[in-house]
Amino acid sequence: MLRTFRLTIGYDGFRYAGWQVQADLPTIQGELQRAFAELTGERVSITGSGRTDSGVHAIAQVASLTTDAWRSSDAALGRAINTKIPDDITVYRCEEMPVDFHALRDAVGKRYRYQMQIGGVRDAFDFRYFWHHHVQLDIEAMRQAAAMIVGTHDFACFQATGSERKTTVRTIHDLALTTGQGRAGQGHLIVEVEANGFLYNMVRNIVGSLVEVGRGKHPPAWIEELIAGRDRNQAGPTAPAHALFLLRVDYDVQPLAAPQSPR
Incomplete structure:
Protein backbone atom coordinates (compact mmCIF):
# COMPACT_ATOMS: atom_id res chain seq x y z
CA MET A 1 0.00 0.00 0.00
CA LEU A 2 1.34 3.41 -0.93
CA ARG A 3 1.98 5.75 1.99
CA THR A 4 3.16 9.36 2.03
CA PHE A 5 5.28 10.84 4.81
CA ARG A 6 6.10 14.43 5.66
CA LEU A 7 9.57 15.02 7.09
CA THR A 8 10.43 18.15 9.04
CA ILE A 9 14.19 18.54 8.74
CA GLY A 10 16.85 20.80 10.18
CA TYR A 11 20.31 21.14 8.67
CA ASP A 12 23.48 23.15 8.68
CA GLY A 13 24.05 23.92 5.01
CA PHE A 14 27.72 24.87 5.38
CA ARG A 15 29.19 21.82 3.66
CA TYR A 16 26.34 21.07 1.25
CA ALA A 17 25.71 22.22 -2.32
CA GLY A 18 22.12 23.08 -1.46
CA TRP A 19 19.02 20.91 -1.28
CA GLN A 20 18.76 19.42 -4.75
CA VAL A 21 20.70 16.34 -5.82
CA GLN A 22 23.81 17.19 -7.86
CA ALA A 23 26.32 14.83 -9.41
CA ASP A 24 29.43 14.32 -7.27
CA LEU A 25 28.41 16.97 -4.70
CA PRO A 26 26.91 16.47 -1.24
CA THR A 27 23.32 17.73 -0.96
CA ILE A 28 20.56 17.43 1.60
CA GLN A 29 18.17 15.64 -0.77
CA GLY A 30 20.95 13.30 -1.80
CA GLU A 31 21.76 12.32 1.79
CA LEU A 32 18.09 11.68 2.64
CA GLN A 33 17.48 9.61 -0.49
CA ARG A 34 20.63 7.58 0.14
CA ALA A 35 19.53 6.92 3.72
CA PHE A 36 16.07 5.75 2.66
CA ALA A 37 17.55 3.45 0.03
CA GLU A 38 19.84 1.91 2.65
CA LEU A 39 16.86 1.29 4.93
CA THR A 40 14.44 -0.17 2.38
CA GLY A 41 16.35 -0.99 -0.79
CA GLU A 42 14.02 1.38 -2.65
CA ARG A 43 15.17 4.52 -4.41
CA VAL A 44 12.54 7.23 -4.08
CA SER A 45 12.49 10.94 -4.83
CA ILE A 46 12.22 12.98 -1.64
CA THR A 47 10.60 16.29 -2.57
CA GLY A 48 11.46 19.46 -0.65
CA SER A 49 9.21 22.46 -0.13
CA GLY A 50 11.72 24.36 -2.24
CA ARG A 51 15.40 24.41 -3.14
CA THR A 52 17.72 26.00 -0.62
CA ASP A 53 20.96 27.15 -2.25
CA SER A 54 24.49 26.07 -1.41
CA GLY A 55 25.33 27.15 2.13
CA VAL A 56 21.76 27.98 3.19
CA HIS A 57 20.49 26.43 6.44
CA ALA A 58 17.09 25.20 7.58
CA ILE A 59 15.51 25.05 11.00
CA ALA A 60 12.36 23.43 9.63
CA GLN A 61 12.55 22.44 5.98
CA VAL A 62 9.72 20.14 4.90
CA ALA A 63 9.98 17.23 2.49
CA SER A 64 7.65 14.45 1.35
CA LEU A 65 8.14 10.93 0.09
CA THR A 66 5.71 8.29 -1.16
CA THR A 67 6.53 4.60 -0.82
CA ASP A 68 5.08 1.13 -0.38
CA ALA A 69 8.32 -0.13 1.18
CA TRP A 70 7.82 1.11 4.76
CA ARG A 71 5.56 -0.99 6.99
CA SER A 72 6.24 0.50 10.43
CA SER A 73 5.12 3.78 12.01
CA ASP A 74 5.95 7.29 10.86
CA ALA A 75 7.95 7.95 14.06
CA ALA A 76 9.97 4.79 13.42
CA LEU A 77 10.79 6.03 9.93
CA GLY A 78 12.10 9.31 11.33
CA ARG A 79 14.27 7.48 13.87
CA ALA A 80 15.59 5.10 11.22
CA ILE A 81 16.55 7.86 8.78
CA ASN A 82 18.37 9.71 11.58
CA THR A 83 20.65 6.70 12.05
CA LYS A 84 21.75 6.89 8.39
CA ILE A 85 22.34 10.60 7.81
CA PRO A 86 25.23 12.89 8.86
CA ASP A 87 25.08 14.66 12.23
CA ASP A 88 24.49 18.07 10.60
CA ILE A 89 21.11 16.90 9.24
CA THR A 90 18.25 15.87 11.54
CA VAL A 91 14.71 14.65 10.93
CA TYR A 92 12.85 16.33 13.79
CA ARG A 93 9.42 15.02 12.93
CA CYS A 94 7.93 12.42 10.61
CA GLU A 95 4.16 12.37 9.97
CA GLU A 96 2.01 10.18 7.77
CA MET A 97 -0.02 12.33 5.38
CA PRO A 98 -2.79 11.79 2.83
CA VAL A 99 -1.17 9.86 -0.01
CA ASP A 100 -1.43 12.79 -2.44
CA PHE A 101 0.38 15.25 -0.13
CA HIS A 102 3.21 17.07 -1.90
CA ALA A 103 5.71 19.21 0.05
CA LEU A 104 6.18 21.73 -2.75
CA ARG A 105 2.72 22.02 -4.32
CA ASP A 106 0.81 22.08 -1.03
CA ALA A 107 2.91 24.74 0.71
CA VAL A 108 0.88 27.89 1.40
Whole structure:
Protein backbone atom coordinates (compact mmCIF):
# COMPACT_ATOMS: atom_id res chain seq x y z
CA MET A 1 0.00 0.00 0.00
CA LEU A 2 1.34 3.41 -0.93
CA ARG A 3 1.98 5.75 1.99
CA THR A 4 3.16 9.36 2.03
CA PHE A 5 5.28 10.84 4.81
CA ARG A 6 6.10 14.43 5.66
CA LEU A 7 9.57 15.02 7.09
CA THR A 8 10.43 18.15 9.04
CA ILE A 9 14.19 18.54 8.74
CA GLY A 10 16.85 20.80 10.18
CA TYR A 11 20.31 21.14 8.67
CA ASP A 12 23.48 23.15 8.68
CA GLY A 13 24.05 23.92 5.01
CA PHE A 14 27.72 24.87 5.38
CA ARG A 15 29.19 21.82 3.66
CA TYR A 16 26.34 21.07 1.25
CA ALA A 17 25.71 22.22 -2.32
CA GLY A 18 22.12 23.08 -1.46
CA TRP A 19 19.02 20.91 -1.28
CA GLN A 20 18.76 19.42 -4.75
CA VAL A 21 20.70 16.34 -5.82
CA GLN A 22 23.81 17.19 -7.86
CA ALA A 23 26.32 14.83 -9.41
CA ASP A 24 29.43 14.32 -7.27
CA LEU A 25 28.41 16.97 -4.70
CA PRO A 26 26.91 16.47 -1.24
CA THR A 27 23.32 17.73 -0.96
CA ILE A 28 20.56 17.43 1.60
CA GLN A 29 18.17 15.64 -0.77
CA GLY A 30 20.95 13.30 -1.80
CA GLU A 31 21.76 12.32 1.79
CA LEU A 32 18.09 11.68 2.64
CA GLN A 33 17.48 9.61 -0.49
CA ARG A 34 20.63 7.58 0.14
CA ALA A 35 19.53 6.92 3.72
CA PHE A 36 16.07 5.75 2.66
CA ALA A 37 17.55 3.45 0.03
CA GLU A 38 19.84 1.91 2.65
CA LEU A 39 16.86 1.29 4.93
CA THR A 40 14.44 -0.17 2.38
CA GLY A 41 16.35 -0.99 -0.79
CA GLU A 42 14.02 1.38 -2.65
CA ARG A 43 15.17 4.52 -4.41
CA VAL A 44 12.54 7.23 -4.08
CA SER A 45 12.49 10.94 -4.83
CA ILE A 46 12.22 12.98 -1.64
CA THR A 47 10.60 16.29 -2.57
CA GLY A 48 11.46 19.46 -0.65
CA SER A 49 9.21 22.46 -0.13
CA GLY A 50 11.72 24.36 -2.24
CA ARG A 51 15.40 24.41 -3.14
CA THR A 52 17.72 26.00 -0.62
CA ASP A 53 20.96 27.15 -2.25
CA SER A 54 24.49 26.07 -1.41
CA GLY A 55 25.33 27.15 2.13
CA VAL A 56 21.76 27.98 3.19
CA HIS A 57 20.49 26.43 6.44
CA ALA A 58 17.09 25.20 7.58
CA ILE A 59 15.51 25.05 11.00
CA ALA A 60 12.36 23.43 9.63
CA GLN A 61 12.55 22.44 5.98
CA VAL A 62 9.72 20.14 4.90
CA ALA A 63 9.98 17.23 2.49
CA SER A 64 7.65 14.45 1.35
CA LEU A 65 8.14 10.93 0.09
CA THR A 66 5.71 8.29 -1.16
CA THR A 67 6.53 4.60 -0.82
CA ASP A 68 5.08 1.13 -0.38
CA ALA A 69 8.32 -0.13 1.18
CA TRP A 70 7.82 1.11 4.76
CA ARG A 71 5.56 -0.99 6.99
CA SER A 72 6.24 0.50 10.43
CA SER A 73 5.12 3.78 12.01
CA ASP A 74 5.95 7.29 10.86
CA ALA A 75 7.95 7.95 14.06
CA ALA A 76 9.97 4.79 13.42
CA LEU A 77 10.79 6.03 9.93
CA GLY A 78 12.10 9.31 11.33
CA ARG A 79 14.27 7.48 13.87
CA ALA A 80 15.59 5.10 11.22
CA ILE A 81 16.55 7.86 8.78
CA ASN A 82 18.37 9.71 11.58
CA THR A 83 20.65 6.70 12.05
CA LYS A 84 21.75 6.89 8.39
CA ILE A 85 22.34 10.60 7.81
CA PRO A 86 25.23 12.89 8.86
CA ASP A 87 25.08 14.66 12.23
CA ASP A 88 24.49 18.07 10.60
CA ILE A 89 21.11 16.90 9.24
CA THR A 90 18.25 15.87 11.54
CA VAL A 91 14.71 14.65 10.93
CA TYR A 92 12.85 16.33 13.79
CA ARG A 93 9.42 15.02 12.93
CA CYS A 94 7.93 12.42 10.61
CA GLU A 95 4.16 12.37 9.97
CA GLU A 96 2.01 10.18 7.77
CA MET A 97 -0.02 12.33 5.38
CA PRO A 98 -2.79 11.79 2.83
CA VAL A 99 -1.17 9.86 -0.01
CA ASP A 100 -1.43 12.79 -2.44
CA PHE A 101 0.38 15.25 -0.13
CA HIS A 102 3.21 17.07 -1.90
CA ALA A 103 5.71 19.21 0.05
CA LEU A 104 6.18 21.73 -2.75
CA ARG A 105 2.72 22.02 -4.32
CA ASP A 106 0.81 22.08 -1.03
CA ALA A 107 2.91 24.74 0.71
CA VAL A 108 0.88 27.89 1.40
CA GLY A 109 3.56 30.00 3.07
CA LYS A 110 7.13 30.19 4.33
CA ARG A 111 9.17 32.21 6.76
CA TYR A 112 12.90 32.92 6.45
CA ARG A 113 15.44 34.49 8.79
CA TYR A 114 18.56 36.42 7.72
CA GLN A 115 21.26 37.19 10.33
CA MET A 116 23.74 40.06 10.34
CA GLN A 117 26.48 41.21 12.69
CA ILE A 118 27.00 44.97 12.82
CA GLY A 119 30.47 46.08 13.88
CA GLY A 120 32.70 44.35 16.40
CA VAL A 121 35.23 41.59 15.76
CA ARG A 122 34.39 38.37 13.96
CA ASP A 123 32.77 35.83 16.28
CA ALA A 124 34.73 32.57 16.15
CA PHE A 125 31.54 30.53 16.63
CA ASP A 126 28.92 32.53 14.72
CA PHE A 127 30.86 33.65 11.66
CA ARG A 128 29.34 30.84 9.59
CA TYR A 129 25.82 32.09 10.33
CA PHE A 130 26.05 35.91 10.23
CA TRP A 131 26.86 38.41 7.48
CA HIS A 132 29.42 40.69 9.13
CA HIS A 133 29.17 44.43 8.41
CA HIS A 134 32.07 46.50 9.67
CA VAL A 135 30.20 49.78 9.17
CA GLN A 136 27.09 50.85 11.05
CA LEU A 137 23.72 50.63 9.34
CA ASP A 138 20.76 52.99 9.68
CA ILE A 139 18.26 50.47 11.06
CA GLU A 140 15.35 52.93 11.16
CA ALA A 141 15.79 53.74 7.46
CA MET A 142 15.89 50.02 6.73
CA ARG A 143 12.63 49.53 8.66
CA GLN A 144 10.98 52.30 6.66
CA ALA A 145 12.11 50.63 3.44
CA ALA A 146 10.94 47.21 4.65
CA ALA A 147 7.43 48.56 5.29
CA MET A 148 7.15 49.39 1.58
CA ILE A 149 7.83 45.76 0.64
CA VAL A 150 5.01 44.28 2.74
CA GLY A 151 1.89 43.50 0.71
CA THR A 152 1.07 42.05 -2.69
CA HIS A 153 3.46 43.26 -5.40
CA ASP A 154 5.24 42.17 -8.53
CA PHE A 155 8.67 41.36 -7.09
CA ALA A 156 10.53 40.87 -10.38
CA CYS A 157 13.21 43.28 -9.12
CA PHE A 158 14.16 40.75 -6.44
CA GLN A 159 14.19 37.62 -8.61
CA ALA A 160 17.56 36.24 -9.66
CA THR A 161 17.92 34.67 -13.07
CA GLY A 162 17.95 30.90 -13.35
CA SER A 163 14.49 29.88 -12.19
CA GLU A 164 11.78 31.66 -14.10
CA ARG A 165 8.23 31.48 -12.69
CA LYS A 166 4.85 31.89 -14.33
CA THR A 167 4.28 35.01 -12.25
CA THR A 168 6.53 37.19 -10.13
CA VAL A 169 3.63 38.44 -7.99
CA ARG A 170 3.87 37.41 -4.35
CA THR A 171 2.31 38.52 -1.05
CA ILE A 172 4.68 39.36 1.80
CA HIS A 173 2.76 39.14 5.06
CA ASP A 174 5.53 40.24 7.41
CA LEU A 175 9.01 41.75 7.15
CA ALA A 176 10.47 42.42 10.58
CA LEU A 177 13.86 43.79 11.64
CA THR A 178 14.98 43.17 15.22
CA THR A 179 18.24 44.05 16.95
CA GLY A 180 20.20 42.30 19.67
CA GLN A 181 23.69 41.53 20.90
CA GLY A 182 26.14 38.67 20.45
CA ARG A 183 28.31 37.02 23.09
CA ALA A 184 30.99 39.71 22.97
CA GLY A 185 28.53 42.60 22.68
CA GLN A 186 28.52 42.69 18.89
CA GLY A 187 25.40 44.21 17.36
CA HIS A 188 23.03 41.73 15.71
CA LEU A 189 20.35 42.55 13.16
CA ILE A 190 17.81 39.84 12.33
CA VAL A 191 15.54 40.13 9.29
CA GLU A 192 12.56 37.78 9.10
CA VAL A 193 10.37 37.56 6.01
CA GLU A 194 7.08 35.67 5.70
CA ALA A 195 5.22 35.28 2.41
CA ASN A 196 2.88 33.02 0.48
CA GLY A 197 5.84 32.10 -1.72
CA PHE A 198 9.29 33.29 -2.77
CA LEU A 199 11.12 33.82 -6.04
CA TYR A 200 14.66 32.55 -6.62
CA ASN A 201 17.04 34.37 -4.22
CA MET A 202 14.23 36.75 -3.29
CA VAL A 203 15.04 36.97 0.42
CA ARG A 204 18.76 37.50 -0.15
CA ASN A 205 18.04 40.17 -2.77
CA ILE A 206 15.63 41.96 -0.43
CA VAL A 207 18.25 41.92 2.33
CA GLY A 208 20.94 43.19 -0.04
CA SER A 209 18.70 46.09 -1.06
CA LEU A 210 17.77 46.94 2.53
CA VAL A 211 21.48 47.07 3.37
CA GLU A 212 22.01 49.58 0.56
CA VAL A 213 19.44 51.78 2.30
CA GLY A 214 21.07 51.15 5.67
CA ARG A 215 24.44 52.25 4.31
CA GLY A 216 22.89 55.51 3.07
CA LYS A 217 23.34 54.77 -0.62
CA HIS A 218 19.61 55.21 -1.24
CA PRO A 219 16.64 56.65 0.67
CA PRO A 220 13.88 54.29 1.87
CA ALA A 221 11.58 55.42 -0.96
CA TRP A 222 14.05 53.85 -3.44
CA ILE A 223 12.44 50.50 -2.63
CA GLU A 224 9.16 51.65 -4.12
CA GLU A 225 11.00 52.68 -7.29
CA LEU A 226 12.63 49.25 -7.51
CA ILE A 227 9.33 47.41 -7.21
CA ALA A 228 7.68 49.66 -9.80
CA GLY A 229 10.62 49.31 -12.19
CA ARG A 230 10.73 45.47 -12.04
CA ASP A 231 14.44 45.51 -12.98
CA ARG A 232 16.72 43.20 -11.00
CA ASN A 233 19.79 45.08 -12.24
CA GLN A 234 18.70 48.21 -10.38
CA ALA A 235 18.30 46.49 -6.99
CA GLY A 236 20.97 45.82 -4.38
CA PRO A 237 23.45 42.94 -4.38
CA THR A 238 22.51 39.42 -3.36
CA ALA A 239 23.29 38.91 0.32
CA PRO A 240 25.59 35.95 1.09
CA ALA A 241 23.93 32.54 1.47
CA HIS A 242 25.57 31.49 4.73
CA ALA A 243 23.41 33.75 6.94
CA LEU A 244 20.03 32.59 5.61
CA PHE A 245 17.76 30.13 7.44
CA LEU A 246 14.46 28.59 6.36
CA LEU A 247 12.43 28.87 9.55
CA ARG A 248 9.05 27.37 8.73
CA VAL A 249 6.83 26.04 5.95
CA ASP A 250 3.05 26.25 6.31
CA TYR A 251 0.38 23.84 5.05
CA ASP A 252 -3.38 23.51 5.22
CA VAL A 253 -3.15 19.70 4.87
CA GLN A 254 -3.23 17.86 8.19
CA PRO A 255 -1.45 14.59 9.13
CA LEU A 256 -3.46 11.40 9.36
CA ALA A 257 -2.60 11.17 13.05
CA ALA A 258 -1.10 13.35 15.75
CA PRO A 259 2.53 14.33 15.01
CA GLN A 260 5.09 11.99 16.52
CA SER A 261 8.70 12.80 17.35
CA PRO A 262 11.31 10.39 15.96
CA ARG A 263 13.46 10.90 19.05
